[in-house]
Amino acid sequence: MSDPMLTLTALDAHYGDFQALYGLDLSIAAGEVVAIIGANGAGKTTLMRSISGLLSNRPDAISYQGQDIGALRADQVAKLGIALVPEGRQLFPSLSVEENLMIGGKVGRPGPWSLRKVYDLFPILEERKAQASTSLSGGQQQMVAIGRALMANPELILFDEISLGLAPVIIRQIYDALPGIVSDGMTAMIVEQDITKALSVSSRVFCLMEGRIALQGRTEDVTHAQITAAYFGVDA
Amino acid sequence: MDWINALVQGMLLGGLYALFAAGLSLIFGVMRLVNIAHGDLIILAAYLGLSTTVLLGLHPFLALLIVMPLMAGIGYVLQRGILNQTLGPDILPPLLVTFGLSVIIQNALLETYTADPRKLPGGVIETASVDVGGITMGVLPLLTFAIAIAVIAGLQFIFYRTSLGRGFRAVSDNQDIAQLMGLNKAHVFGVAMALALAVVAVAGILLGMRTSFDPAIGGGRLIFGFEAVIIGGLGNLWGTLAGGIILGVAQTLGAKIDPGFQLLAGHIAFLVVLAVRPNGLFPRVEH
Ligand SMILES: Nc1ncnc2c1ncn2[C@@H]1O[C@H](COP(=O)(O)OP(=O)(O)O)[C@@H](O)[C@H]1O
Ligand SMILES: [Mg+2]
Numbered sequence: 001m002s003d004p005m006l007t008l009t010a011l012d013a014h015y016g017d018f019q020a021l022y023g024l025d026l027s028i029a030a031g032e033v034v035a036i037i038g039a040n041g042a043g044k045t046t047l048m049r050s051i052s053g054l055l056s057n058r059p060d061a062i063s064y065q066g067q068d069i070g071a072l073r074a075d076q077v078a079k080l081g082i083a084l085v086p087e088g089r090q091l092f093p094s095l096s097v098e099e100n101l102m103i104g105g106k107v108g109r110p111g112p113w114s115l116r117k118v119y120d121l122f123p124i125l126e127e128r129k130a131q132a133s134t135s136l137s138g139g140q141q142q143m144v145a146i147g148r149a150l151m152a153n154p155e156l157i158l159f160d161e162i163s164l165g166l167a168p169v170i171i172r173q174i175y176d177a178l179p180g181i182v183s184d185g186m187t188a189m190i191v192e193q194d195i196t197k198a199l200s201v202s203s204r205v206f207c208l209m210e211g212r213i214a215l216q217g218r219t220e221d222v223t224h225a226q227i228t229a230a231y232f233g234v235d236a
Numbered sequence: 237m238d239w240i241n242a243l244v245q246g247m248l249l250g251g252l253y254a255l256f257a258a259g260l261s262l263i264f265g266v267m268r269l270v271n272i273a274h275g276d277l278i279i280l281a282a283y284l285g286l287s288t289t290v291l292l293g294l295h296p297f298l299a300l301l302i303v304m305p306l307m308a309g310i311g312y313v314l315q316r317g318i319l320n321q322t323l324g325p326d327i328l329p330p331l332l333v334t335f336g337l338s339v340i341i342q343n344a345l346l347e348t349y350t351a352d353p354r355k356l357p358g359g360v361i362e363t364a365s366v367d368v369g370g371i372t373m374g375v376l377p378l379l380t381f382a383i384a385i386a387v388i389a390g391l392q393f394i395f396y397r398t399s400l401g402r403g404f405r406a407v408s409d410n411q412d413i414a415q416l417m418g419l420n421k422a423h424v425f426g427v428a429m430a431l432a433l434a435v436v437a438v439a440g441i442l443l444g445m446r447t448s449f450d451p452a453i454g455g456g457r458l459i460f461g462f463e464a465v466i467i468g469g470l471g472n473l474w475g476t477l478a479g480g481i482i483l484g485v486a487q488t489l490g491a492k493i494d495p496g497f498q499l500l501a502g503h504i505a506f507l508v509v510l511a512v513r514p515n516g517l518f519p520r521v522e523h
Contacts, residue, residue, distance in 0.1 A: 052416060053415075054412055054415070054416070073415065073420065074412070074415040074416050075415050075416075075417075075418045075419055075420045075421075076420075078415075078416055078417065078418040079418050083416070084416055086413060086416070090410060090413045092405065092406045092409040092410060092413070092414075093409055094405040094406070094408065094409050095402060095405055095406060095409070099402050102399075102402065103402050103403070103406050103414075103417050103419075104417055106399065106402075106403065106417050106418050106419060107417060107418035108418065148417075152417070152418070
């Protein structure tokens with residue numbers, strides 16, 4: 001395997017007294033797409049928040065392109081090229097659709113992504129660009145959230161619940177857009193409830209349970225029974 | 237005619253109040269910080285203007301070239317050095333700290349400049365006036381009003397048309413997610429406070445040319461600023477101008493009925509608006 005792009009070493013996460021992640025070890029190579037699955041409350045969002053710097057850590061708990069980033073602030077992590085599409089879209093209500101996209105570019109990294117390219121990917125957003133982001137449907141909001149992350153020209157993009165709560169037709173649209181997004185050599189980590197969908201786009205899968213990695217493997221190697229066991233914590 | 241005259245003078249006075257209020261409104265809008273020291277910072281700016289005019293022999297308006305950047309710098313350092321540490325889910329710490337700051341500024345001014353009332357020497361502009369349709373308007377109040385409009389238009393432009401303003405609004409909406417966009421909120425807040433205190437500098441210099449000031453009058457300016465913000469509606473800059481005007485008009489009309497009634501009339505207008513429209517006359521509408 002080539003040099004890892006992202007390595008987690010004994011990553012813990014806490015909310016006050018509650019420990020949400022326990023000593024996670026994980027490594028992703030550049031250009032890889034990995035899926036993170038697991039039941040509600042397993043710690044998937046916490047993992048994404050840790051990597052993107054919203055939760056602070058030991059410096060060496062997270063290494064990105066050979067640099068310890070565990071203790072960096074989220075804005076510093078963003079500038080290094082990690083972008084998060086957060087659970088529940090989390091658009092800025094005071095900003096129009098286009099402003100939401102533009103602020104994604106505030107990170108100031110050079111790269112292929114621009115307003116033009118995002119509009120080509122999701123044409124509906126161009127029609128709606130002057131509208132309040134809150135006036136869009138859930139699916140369109142997710143497109144804005146994805147576009148906003150792409151505008152930062154990240155090298156590693158994290159999708160938290162990429163399709164949760166969206167209409168099937170929108171989900172298909174977003175999954176159709178994915179190969180175009182990751183084909184530029186972008187590395188991606190996708191949290192997805194729909195296991196079949198998750199496995200269809202990823203080369204490796206990690207299943208979290210109660211803050212620990214219960215199962216990991218190459219997508220073609222893991223069996224449905226193994227996933228079920230890891231997901232629900234029962235022996236298959 | 238007397239009444240129309242009072243109305244016009246009140247409107248012009250409202251421009252000054254809007255300038256008191258604009259910085260408060262900006263800071264509250266961006267970081268939900270209620271700055272109790274705001275009035276004292278206005279008076280600090282007036283004294284810095286005094287020192288500049290005395291030391292360099294400059295007209296107060298030219299002194300702005302020094303006092304504005306100076307106040308902006310103080311704002312940035314104050315925000316990053318102290319105020320950022322007080323911001324969090326609990327609203328009490330920033331209130332206590334800015335209250336403490338207010339006391340410190342007052343005492344420092346008292347030590348440095350004594351309690352004697354001072355005034356900025358505006359020269360001929362203080363007494364000059366123009367006559368419009370039988371109503372005499374002072375040039376300084378007119379200028380103050382025009383500056384207030386320009387300042388609010390400028391802030392409005394920054395807020396809604398620039399990348400900096402997008403950053404302000406994003407951080408105000410959701411600090412975590414804004415941070416993910418590469419915005420360091422500590423810096424964004426620092427810049428917002430710098431901008432607010434640059435406006436405070438303008439307000440302080442205009443106040444100092446209009447009336448005499450001493451270290452103790454900051455609290456009163458804070459109240460006027462607050463009232464203008466609340467009357468106009470939180471987070472709406474043009475509303476803040478309207479709030480200032482309503483407050484100014486209420487005060488001058490009150491003074492017309494009875495000179496002792498001036499401040500009370502302003503407070504009553506404020507309370508009436510608060511009772512009838514708790515969110516102010518022009519509450520902020522989301523984009
Ligand atoms: N802000 C928080 N404060 C306290 N506990 C939290 C917070 N966020 C998440 N948790 C807890 O951490 C665990 C993991 O949550 P999360 O990472 O959101 O899981 P997932 O995304 O897999 O559903 C859950 O038990 C959840 O209740
Ligand atoms: Mg989650």
